[in-house]
Amino acid sequence: MRAGKLYHQAGHPALAERVGGWCRVDGNGMSGNKHIVVIGAGIVGVSAAIWLARAGLRVTLIDRNAPGQGTSFGNAGVLASCSVVPVTAPGLALKGPKLLLDPSFPLFLRWSYLPRLAPWLLRYLSHANDNDTRRISNGLTPIVSDSVEQHKALSQDTAASPYMVPSDYNFAYSDRVAFDADAYTWQLRQAAGFKPEIIEGEAVREYDPAFGPSVGLLAVMRDHGYITDPGGYVAALAETFKGMGGHFVTANVTDFDLGGGTVQAVVTDEGRFDCDNVVLCAGIWSKSLANKLGLNVPLESERGYHIVFKQPSAGPKAPAMVAAGKFVATPMDAGLRCAGIVEFGGLDAGPSKAPLRLLRQTVEETFPDLTYADSEEWLGHRPAPSDSLPLIGEIGQSGVYTAFGHHHIGLTGGPKTGRLVAGLVAGDRPNIDLSAYDPNRFH
Numbered sequence: 001m002r003a004g005k006l007y008h009q010a011g012h013p014a015l016a017e018r019v020g021g022w023c024r025v026d027g028n029g030m031s032g033n034k035h036i037v038v039i040g041a042g043i044v045g046v047s048a049a050i051w052l053a054r055a056g057l058r059v060t061l062i063d064r065n066a067p068g069q070g071t072s073f074g075n076a077g078v079l080a081s082c083s084v085v086p087v088t089a090p091g092l093a094l095k096g097p098k099l100l101l102d103p104s105f106p107l108f109l110r111w112s113y114l115p116r117l118a119p120w121l122l123r124y125l126s127h128a129n130d131n132d133t134r135r136i137s138n139g140l141t142p143i144v145s146d147s148v149e150q151h152k153a154l155s156q157d158t159a160a161s162p163y164m165v166p167s168d169y170n171f172a173y174s175d176r177v178a179f180d181a182d183a184y185t186w187q188l189r190q191a192a193g194f195k196p197e198i199i200e201g202e203a204v205r206e207y208d209p210a211f212g213p214s215v216g217l218l219a220v221m222r223d224h225g226y227i228t229d230p231g232g233y234v235a236a237l238a239e240t241f242k243g244m245g246g247h248f249v250t251a252n253v254t255d256f257d258l259g260g261g262t263v264q265a266v267v268t269d270e271g272r273f274d275c276d277n278v279v280l281c282a283g284i285w286s287k288s289l290a291n292k293l294g295l296n297v298p299l300e301s302e303r304g305y306h307i308v309f310k311q312p313s314a315g316p317k318a319p320a321m322v323a324a325g326k327f328v329a330t331p332m333d334a335g336l337r338c339a340g341i342v343e344f345g346g347l348d349a350g351p352s353k354a355p356l357r358l359l360r361q362t363v364e365e366t367f368p369d370l371t372y373a374d375s376e377e378w379l380g381h382r383p384a385p386s387d388s389l390p391l392i393g394e395i396g397q398s399g400v401y402t403a404f405g406h407h408h409i410g411l412t413g414g415p416k417t418g419r420l421v422a423g424l425v426a427g428d429r430p431n432i433d434l435s436a437y438d439p440n441r442f443h
């Protein structure tokens with residue numbers, strides 16, 4: 001599935017441009033007087049803020065840090081349009097315990113966190129069946145499948161545009177047997193319109209000499225892309241937002257004023273911000289803020305890591321998902337960034353040693369000629385709802401809209417989500433069914 005119409009009919013030129021029109025539902029055309037507060041300046045928040053401003057609304061974007069310093073800072077940078085398959089593939093519940101005990105498999109758990117994780121984990125694993133995986137895949141497809149077009153629509157003619165590079169996205173396997181073991185995933189990707197080209201044996205090194213002999217098969221996905229510095233990209237988008245007259249405020253959001261049931265103001269350590277609507281885009285930190293609105297979301301951190309190898313002597317020419325290590329190697333401005341791994345252990349604990357050790361080891365095996373001047377490590381928190389679908393919609397009739405829960409695909413799907421939620425706030429009828437993303441679905 002590729003770019004489709006976001007809203008019905010012809011209407012607002014900004015949201016309608018390139019992807020179809022919209023139908024104004026409130027019909028009053030007074031959106032310019034409304035004041036919207038967007039909480040969180042990650043990729044989702046800046047996307048929402050820009051599309052809201054383009055729709056003519058008054059927008060204040062609030063973050064306690066500089067834009068692009070949360071999870072959006074350290075991801076692998078891939079615009080992974082074909083990432084339509086959740087982690088909870090059929091069989092995970094049975095295989096999971098064995099994989100956790102295998103030190104060479106990139107799935108980790110801080111055991112002391114297990115009692116707190118258990119309720120979420122049980123819900124998460126309950127989706128590891130064929131029916132749910134297909135349903136989740138159908139839900140992810142509209143959010144991610146036209147990612148490159150959505151990033152272009154967001155960033156074109158702005159200082160953020162040069163950060164985006166069109167490229168292949170390659171899946172590196174040891175051999176045909178390992179590729180075939182992923183047949184279920186490839187069948188779902190194919191159902192969503194993504195078919196790989198297969199390169200095998202020595203042809204792998206003709207395509208890209210960076211790969212060592214541990215890579216015997218590449219599944220090449222054409223027409224993808226990546227961001228050469230995800231944190232810099234989000235910061236540049238925030239500057240674009242400010243250039244449009246948007247306000248950015250550095251403040252910690254602590255509460256909401258819900259006088260009469262609908263939001264009146266956002267409360268921060270820098271004071272109150274009166275508003276007509278709120279868009280909550282605080283990534284993994286949205287859980288505690290949503291709680292203050294009575295929404296209890298089963299959201300956990302899927303902790304992930306990156307290592308940036310500076311001044312690398314070798315590296316792939318396009319982002320490569322190394323299947324054995326479940327990490328992506330991406331050529332970025334700062335060097336070769338290798339990012340991935342899943343670790344459960346909550347928000348508070350610092351980085352663990354074992355995942356970083358395994359990441360270094362699989363990088364060495366994949367790129368045996370790699371030397372580098374220096375390296376930098378990072379830990380981040382993918383916001384993972386138990387059913388692997390983002391929350392996009394209004395919390396009850398509170399006037400607060402959610403746009404969070406993008407786990408592994410937030411950079412890919414952030415611009416589309418921002419555009420969708422901006423349309424909802426502006427009172428438009430979406431042209432795609434958003435019920436799968438209903439934030440109230442857990443109640």
Ligand SMILES: Cc1cc2nc3c(=O)[nH]c(=O)nc-3n(C[C@H](O)[C@H](O)[C@H](O)COP(=O)(O)OP(=O)(O)OC[C@H]3O[C@@H](n4cnc5c(N)ncnc54)[C@H](O)[C@@H]3O)c2cc1C
Nearest residue numbers: 040042044064070071072075076078253283304410411412
């Ligand atoms: C190792 C790793 C690799 C990844 N690779 C990819 C990839 O290649 N492609 C892809 O599509 N996705 C990838 N992801 C996932 C992606 O990075 C996330 O889904 C995405 O960044 C989430 O964006 P966000 O805007 O929702 O959250 P964030 O970027 O975390 O932004 C949330 C913001 O809210 C702010 N905030 C929180 N609480 C408050 C408060 N109380 N007051 C004020 N501000 C607050 C934070 O400071 C932060 O700036 C990866 C993730 C990891 C960890």
